[in-house]
Amino acid sequence: MNKTISYTMISLLLVSSLAACGSNNESANTNTNAATNTANADTSNNAAATNDAATNDAAATNDGGDTKALSGKVVFLTNRTDMVDKEYNDYEKRFEAKYPGVDLQFEAITDYEKNEKIRIASGTYPDVVLLGGLIPNSDYPKYFAPLDDIKFSGDIYFKDFKSFEGKSYGISSGNSTVGIVYNKKAFEKAGVTAVPKTYDEFLAACQKLKDAGIVPLASNFKDKWPLGAWSGDVPTIIGAAADHQNKRKDTDTPFTMDNVYGKSWSIIRELKEKGFLEKDVNSTNWEQSKKDVAQGNFAMYLLGNWVINQVIDAGAPASDVGFFPFPADNSGQAKAPLNPDWFYGVNKDGNVEAAKAFVQWMIEESGYDEFAGFIPTLKDKQPKLAQLAEFNTYNPTYFEAVAGDDVATQILNKAQIDQDAVLQEFVLSKNPQAVLDKVNEEWAKAKKQIVK
Known part of the structure; x- marks a missing residue:
């Protein structure tokens, strides 16, 4: 069942001081340049070996016991290529100061879910990984250790999101809502004097921006992953429900012009046709777009x-x-989703107890949530991002993300549907209905094989 949250409730979660303006950077999504601070490929294949290096009594650490009991190597497979040789160096020093017996290493990759899935299937994934939505919850016990015994200092959001048969296999690295991030100076230059509250007002604002020589919306179309909001979050806003992806299992035609996907994808198609996106959507650049938004x-x-x-x-x-x-x-x-970001998962054959200690440290001590601009996973920890307070002044109704349905996930995987790639094709095609017909055919074929 979808869960709606009123502004009154969510304001307790998101209220932040205007004086605490964030100055950190970066997203929880994949960036463009691969990097690693591991010495060689062996560091990503040593998960089983590191388990042997851990001491048998290390579990005491999760209950606040002796931090010196942990030992061995812990490798974290991350999508944050931008943090390598910078923030991760600081994390390594601070974590190892607390756990001197542990050698913490980071390996950063791009195209994360695709490459991670390959490595999990081949058994070459390290101690700590990030869990997205491509693995059914029912498969987690095959690869990951339960994390219920981590004793956090308070309640956490989305505790059961990655659960199966009463055990939790993932801890949210942070949480967020989705909306329009904008440069106020660009609005001022274009004569946009008020934030648009309807779609027609939004289009009118885009036209003013375009007339002023400003690109209204950075889509990062070529990079593809930033398009995810159009398949996940905008459909939630349009349908005022967050369970739309789960409901797809009940139909052979989940992608239609008149449902939440067709309506969402038609919006970005219209924005492209009106010239409200980048001049050449096939040559966008994620890193450059940040500078362009910053500069107006x-x-x-x-x-x-x-x-x-x-x-x-x-x-x-x-x-x-x-x-x-x-x-x-x-x-x-005003409507908005409330979503978890990536979840931390621990390789069940890796250095499990030291890896759990790292997950707990990331949530409670690293400061990553503030650095990333997240709503903290700890419920009693207030976010420090001033713009979240501004967002709440518009009194949005929030729709909290629901756990993925295994059958719907299995159908999606069987059909090998890349929703962001389908969206790209939909936007550029002269016949968008044909794009929907093709993906529905792929879905129906896969559904027939999964649902007996």
Whole structure:
């Protein structure tokens, strides 16, 4: 069942001081340049070996016991290529100071879910990985250790999101909502004097921005992964429900022009046709777009609050960066999703107890949530991102993400449907209905094999 959260409730979660303007950077999504601080490929294949190096009494650490009991190597497979040789160096020093017997290493990769899935299938994944939505919850016990025995200092969000048969296999690395991140100076230059509250007002604002020589919306179309909001979050806003992806298992035609996917994809198609996206959507560049938004050459992103700090890091004064709910219709009612980001998972054959200690440290002591501009996973920890307070002044109704349905996930995997790639094709095609017909055919064929 979808869970809606009123502004009154969510404001308790997201309230933050305007004085605490974030100045950190980066997203929780894959960036463009692969990097690693591991010495060689063997560090990503040593998960089983590291388990032998851990002491048998290391579990005491998760109950606040002796931090010196842990030993051995822990490798974290991350998508944050931007943090290698920078923030991760600091994390390594601080974690190893607390756990002197542990050798913490980071391996950063791009195209994360695709490459991670290959490595999990081949058994070459390290101690700590990030879990997205491509692995059914029922498969987690095959690869990952239960994390219920980690004693956090308080309650956490999305505790049961990655659970199976009463055991939790994933801890959210942070949480976010999705809306329009915008450069206030660009709005001012274009004569946009008020934040748009309806779709028609949004189009009018885009036209003013375009007329002023400013690219209205940075889509990062070529990079593909930033398009995920159009398949996950905008459909939630349009349908006022977060369970739309699970409901697809009940139909042979989940992608139609008149449902939440067709409506969402038609919006970005319209924005492209009106010239409201980058001039050449096939040559976009994620890293450059951050600078362009920071400088006011581009006015807006449709992304999560995690991108705000990276725009600031790219040179924008924090006071020039704003955040408002995306008006996907003309109702005038502000709506927004509340989502977990990637989840930490621990290889069941790796250095399990030391890996659990690392997960707990990342949540409670690393400061990663503030760095990334997240809503913290600990419920009693308030976010420090000022723009979240601004977002809440529009009184949005939040729709909390629901755990993925295994059958729907299995159908999607069987059909090998890349939703972001389908969206790209839909936007560029002269016959978008034919794109939907093709993907529905693939879905129906896979569904027939999965649902007996």
